[in-house]
Amino acid sequence: MxxxxxxxxxxxxxxxxxxxxxxxxxxxxxxxxxxxxxxxxxxxxxxxxxxxxxxxxxxxxGKSPQKPYSGNLMLRVDPSVHSKVALAAEVAGKSLNQWGEEVLREAADKQIA
Known part of the structure; x- marks a missing residue:
């Protein structure tokens, strides 16, 4: 794909x-x-x-075209994963949003390439 x-x-x-x-x-x-x-x-x-x-x-x-993705992402994960992700972001000196965006972008770029 x-x-x-x-x-x-x-x-x-x-x-x-x-x-x-x-x-x-x-x-x-x-x-x-x-x-x-x-x-x-x-x-x-x-x-x-x-x-x-x-x-x-x-x-x-007279219909508004659907726009692809707003930039808001609701993600449910196991509490132990949430804890590890929060710790990883803190260790990296980033907010959870910054860290998550970076990790998700890298994973998506790798998958799409």
Whole structure:
């Protein structure tokens, strides 16, 4: 799996070897918006078109387009994990939010790469 971004939206991309086609959907929103192409360049253009069409269609029907993620994250973990995370942040000289954002960003970058 790979991802692409455009105008704040991300696209989740896969490849179907049987049909020899790239396909994807806008990630992080509940509305189902998909796109596809046989080439990487075409896929990028199809993704941009899908995002633009989504925003334009929402405007036409008077609906606010869903925005991908607000930046607020509610996370429930075992109390022992919470304790370790708080300690790790303190030892690093960072707030829990700063430490968590750094660790989550590194893990996400590694997963997406």
């Amino acid at each position: 790979n991802a692409m971004t455009y105008k704040g939206y991300s696209g989740r991309v896969d490849y179907d070897d049987d049909d020899e086609i790239f396909f994807g959907r806008i990630a992080g929103i509940r509305d189902g918006v998909s796109f596809h192409s046989e080439t990487v360049a075409g896929l990028k253009a199809a993704f941009h078109e899908a995002v633009d069409d989504y925003v334009e269609t929402c405007a036409k029907i």
